[in-house]
Amino acid sequence: KAGVTQTPRYLIKTRGQQVTLSCSPISGHRSVSWYQQTPGQGLQFLFEYFSETQRNKGNFPGRFSGRQFSNSRSEMNVSTLELGDSALYLCASSFEGIDGYTFGSGTRLTVV
Amino acid sequence: DAKTTQPTSMDCAEGRAANLPCNHSTISGNEYVYWYRQIHSQGPQYIIHGLKNNETNEMASLIITEDRKSSTLILPHATLRDTAVYYCIVRASTTSGSRLTFGEGTQLTVNP
Numbered sequence: 278k279a280g281v282t283q284t285p286r287y288l289i290k291t292r293g294q295q296v297t298l299s300c301s302p303i304s305g306h307r308s309v310s311w312y313q314q315t316p317g318q319g320l321q322f323l324f325e326y327f328s329e330t331q332r333n334k335g336n337f338p339g340r341f342s343g344r345q346f347s348n349s350r351s352e353m354n355v356s357t358l359e360l361g362d363s364a365l366y367l368c369a370s371s372f373e374g375i376d377g378y379t380f381g382s383g384t385r386l387t388v389v
Numbered sequence: 390d391a392k393t394t395q396p397t398s399m400d401c402a403e404g405r406a407a408n409l410p411c412n413h414s415t416i417s418g419n420e421y422v423y424w425y426r427q428i429h430s431q432g433p434q435y436i437i438h439g440l441k442n443n444e445t446n447e448m449a450s451l452i453i454t455e456d457r458k459s460s461t462l463i464l465p466h467a468t469l470r471d472t473a474v475y476y477c478i479v480r481a482s483t484t485s486g487s488r489l490t491f492g493e494g495t496q497l498t499v500n501p
Contacts, residue, residue: 378433
């Protein structure tokens with residue numbers, strides 16, 4: 278079966294711009310989570326969506342937002358980009374969020 | 390979620406068993422032990438999880454001590470492709486939202 282698909286794979290943006298990343302979960306999975314990975318902070322949880330509702334949120338500023346559609350596909354948006362937002366953004370899906378998560382390959386965002 | 394402690398790095402010879410320890414002395418009764426690994430620049434990969442009984446799947450075995458304060462992930466016949474960062478994560482399995490709290494993990498290097 279198809280895995281978790283994240284698009285785009287690579288992205289270069291300028292400070293102050295905004296960006297939208299997309300995640301298509303495994304078919305049938307209803308929980309989608311987003312993580313940020315940087316060399317300094319490691320893997321950090323951003324938020325989780327389940328059946329179009331955000332049910333868990335990490336410690337990130339309001340510039341980071343997300344949503345989930347009725348087909349479980351999810352997007353995350355980062356507004357007013359800062360250099361420190363350069364990171365690998367990972368999406369993970371699971372059936373209900375209590376079993377093992379399957380991660381995508383990530384979107385590498387570079388802010389210049 | 391309970392905190393985990395893992396060695397920073399370990400080496401293993403190809404073909405031998407790799408035993409990766411994890412301490413989670415503050416684990417609660419409803420918390421599961423999960424193992425993920427991340428090969429360089431890819432998304433984390435789910436390996437195995439368990440509550441109190443030992444578990445085995447096609448990838449690995451998980452041995453949890455009787456007091457549940459520590460566990461060991463066993464890769465029975467390590468290959469070069471098992472070189473990765475291995476994360477031990479403890480979290481409650483609930484339907485009210487969940488997150489994976491990644492520590493720094495153990496860098497396993499499998500040598501030829």
